[in-house]
Amino acid sequence: MRTLIVEDDPLLADGLAQLLRSAGLTADYVGSAELAEAALAAEKFDLMILDIGLPGMDGLELLTRLRARHNPIHVLMLTARDALNERVRGLNLGADDYLTKPFASVELLARVNALVRRSRGQGNLRREYGPLSLDEEAHRAWLGDQPLDLPQREWAILQFFLDNPARVLSKERIVAAVCTWDRDMSENAVEVYVSRLRAKLEPAGLRIRTVRGLGYMLEDPPA
Structure with a gap:
């Protein structure tokens, strides 16, 4: 899965590229829509992470041009938190999904993975862990047949635990994985968030154990 990041903040672009590469994706980045057009004309990419607020041609204009040329590349937009009109317009222009800045790295990866599954024709898949089910694309969770309410921080931390089952995760690693870019x-x-997760998961037999001096571990689900 080859990804093109279009972001004019070089630190953010480099961080995104490293994050995607660590997840096994190929990632390149450019700092403008004009450079993105050149890259897309020269190479084939499967996914584009597109910042809307670019210098010169903005991301929405680039998206408009791509869809006018019937370019099928999946597009994940990055927008400002209060830019509702931009998000709506981008989706209407043909973007597949969006994230508002600042965002957590695990949420970005979850949305990228959902687009990867969609591109492979796998559709909307649930993630299962014992009695726990997560629909990462719809951002919904269940314990058995009961809906599970998970605010954004709890959702991000739970995803990180599920990515690292039966491994001890320090607080530092959790913060690095789930905090927003600021x-x-x-x-x-x-x-606080781990305590809240415990209260929701333990009645179903899922336990987050404290390993003194080291961090936390999500234990294997009950048989």
């Missing part, structure tokens, strides 16, 4: 979550907050 790194606005403290290690003390991790304790």
Whole structure:
């Protein structure tokens, strides 16, 4: 899966590229819509992560041009948190999904993975862990047949635990994985969110164990 990141902030673009490469994807990045057009004309990409607020030609104009040429590339937009009109317009122009800045790395990967599955014709798949089911594309969760309410932080931390079952995860690793790009979550907050997750998961037999001095571990689900 080859990805093109179109982002004019070089630090963010490089961070996104490293994140995607760590997940096994090929990632390149450019800093403008004009350079993106040149890259797309020269190479084939499967997915584009497109910032709307670009210098010169903005991301929406680039998206309009691509869809006018019937380019089928999957597009994940990056928008400002309060830019509702941009998000609606982008989806109407043919974007597949969007994320508002700032965002958590695990949420970005979940949305990218959903687009990867869609491109492979797998559709909307649930992620299962014992009695727990997560629909990462629809952002819904269940314990058995009962819906599970998970605010954004709890959702992100639970995803990280599911990516690393039966592994001890330090607070530092959890913060690095689930905090937004402005790194606005403290290690003390991790304790609060883990406590809330425990209260929701333990009645179904799923246990997050504290490993003293090291961190937390999601234990194997009950048989």
